[in-house]
Amino acid sequence: MERYDPLKIEAKWQSKWEKEKPFKALEGKEGDGRQKVYLAEMFPYPSGAGLHVGHVRNFTIVDVLTRFYTQQKCNVLRPFGYDTFGLPAENYAIKTGVSPQSATETNINNFRKQAKRLGYAIDWDREINTSDPDYYHWTQWCFLQLFKKGLAYQKESYQWWCPVDKTVLANEQVEGGCCWRCGHEVEKKKMKQWFFKITAYADELLDEIDSLDWPEKIKTMQKNWIGRSEGAEIDFEVKDKKENIKVFTTRPDTLFGATFLVLAPEHPKVKKLVTEKTKSEVEDYIKTAVKKSEIERQENKEKTGVFTGSYAINPATGEEIPIWISDYVLMGYGEGAIMAVPAHDERDFEFAKKFDLEVRKVIEKSENIEDDSLCYCGEGELINSGKFNGVNTADAREGIVFWLESQKIGKKRVTYKMRDWLISRQRYWGCPIPIAYDKNGKPHAIPEDQLPVVIPEVEDYKPDDSGRSALAKAKDWLKVTIDGEEMTRETDTLDGYACSSWYLWRYVSPHDKKHAWDEKAIKYWAPTDIYVGADHAVAHLLYVRFWCKFFADEGFLPFREPIKKLIYHGYINAPDGKKMSKSKGNVIDPLDVINDGYGADTLRTYEMFIGPIELDAAWNPRSVGGVYRFLNRCWTLCFDTEISKKANNIVLRNKTIKKVTDDLHRCSFNTAVATLMEYVNELYKLGAEKDDLVALAKLLKPFAPHLASEMLEKLDSDDEWPIWDEKYLKDETIEIIVQVNGKLRAKISINTDEIDNEEKITALALENENVKKFAGNPKKTIYVKKAHLLNIVA
């Protein structure tokens, strides 16, 4: 018998697949009558290091499902692409002078080669690359649609700025006060920047989350990120000035307890509130507050602030209350101003204590609540609140807002934590924003027939502190004529997340020269049925939903949610349980595992067996060997004719088919592999007939496609997914579990057709010696047919 030689058979099948392209999605009539299934992974950033084991987990999940549905004769779309814009290629260019264009090409070629070495069932004719002008042409087109509708707009404001990468960052890209790419502390810088108005879809993004077949964890994270809260907007008149201050509060019921106002240091009205006496102190405070980094703010939550010198009138009490400024009030949320109710808000309480401001209690908590703190934030009955005395807080929230509305000094208001999406980047290696400015600095869209705006070649990729990208150095490129008028191009590029916000739709018609996506193809294939990834819970996965809703509104997409089912898998860590990293030297290279002789089938099957898909897992080299032994046993079973002998395993076979099929439907890959291992172990003991081996090869194919193909060839069989027959799922006899008071005391065997004969089963159980010992005096019996179990209560 020939030995199992994975490297040899994998080369054979891979070259066959390369030639015959069996994974091409069927188009037109060919696909008729078949169920369409559109699967994708979050496409990779092709780094110079090549595939890592995390990619392999990601791609293999998609591959197992792709093959599972393909074997069921579905019409499957499983494309592949590369997310190529970004800092690493640009930083590499700055360091080495190798252009990002050329480094990207090298890396893509390597990624493609490695993905092919893993035997993935990819439709290679649909490859996309976000830095290809044929692709970003349409990213720019998407931008222009948003621009036309006012959903891409410019705003001058304080933004996160990374002093190392010399670019602004979105809120989602600042992690713990540091740049998500280089880890350096970020600063605030006042700049005019481009934004996408994602907040226009806040409610819909929130409301439709519950309908998605996504992990709860991700749904909760998105809900928290959107952070909807209901409350009121209230006008406070400024004493002796023709000015008023709007505040947002979720607790209008506490209005009578508002003893001062606090404005964010960046609040535009601060200038008008200062007096000769307070001016210099206020200006100093603003200067330090703006300079303060996020880290400093987090580390030191001690309240700081200054009095502006002005007073406002509390509309409920008519009293004068001082107006302060403090950095604990954030400009980006609500109105950037609050009414402080120190008796019923922790933060206001701290501030009042520090600056010796009045604390006025307006809520009496009910007696059964144990809370001795001076600041009570719960519910209760109003006191010191004029005509609202005695009203409970929940009713008062309605009542006071109603009163404010009648006085025209306030109204109901909903706010969100989510901000608009900052998309300008002062970097070279990104999609140019298709905008030009006229002499007055007014932005104009580059006409659609002049797209794509191609990235110009430059000599020096280095960004600087000018706040403009290296594109500004391409002097000729900067000039553009629109409608006969000479203009200057925008030099910012788009956040990479913009490029990945629509690629799932490009895949349906990747070579379309006239449209971002083809109308017919999108109707047939999209939305994506299963999307697999390990990151981007809020950023990418929220942006795709936002663009989907926008393009649905514009009539370009016939659906409002882009991803039906999301599989969010865990990371693979080093054998020591720590994150793999070059500096720690604990990186497992998947290509090494293959080339060490294990082959791609073992690697794939191992990563599916490593543990539940949603959890992190640690690499275990010995377990890789265990999976290799399993595949070896499959080989032996099929090719060693001495072991294969006539046997009757029809029940075992049908049970296995059902279990593996069910497990794949619920994405329980580790137990599917375990079931196949059990099956093989049983066949070793019982002997196998041809049908057993055919079933094995077909069920194994999603995990180990090369080996399974070799087996199917030898067995002269197609690969159509096997179907179990209900009538073969039952053995002739059934084991009944007999418990006494819930404890196992005996097992009795009956004929399967006696399963409903509770009387006989009970009688048999009570005859059992061991049962008699424990249940001499049975009170009642409970028979659970479904569980094959009889419990005797004694």
Add this chain to the structure above:
RNA sequence: GCCCGAGUGGCGGAAUUGGUAUACGCGUUCGACUUAAAAUCGAAUGGAAUCUUCCAUAUGGGUUCAAGUCCCAUCUCGGGCACCA
């Protein structure tokens, strides 16, 4: 601080709807084959008592005929958010 998860042998984990806890794999031990080793095949493997029993699913309580699974409290770990008014 707030919001989610999770805690099962020496290890990774299984138990899908409340119904035989520890599937499968690793490791370990023994045996077969071999001059020998590797590979392969077979057997055993939660703990304690020792022949069928007791104790075990982070800890303490509860509901139930029956709890890893449900409820309450506590501890530990992981993730997310973090002055969002």
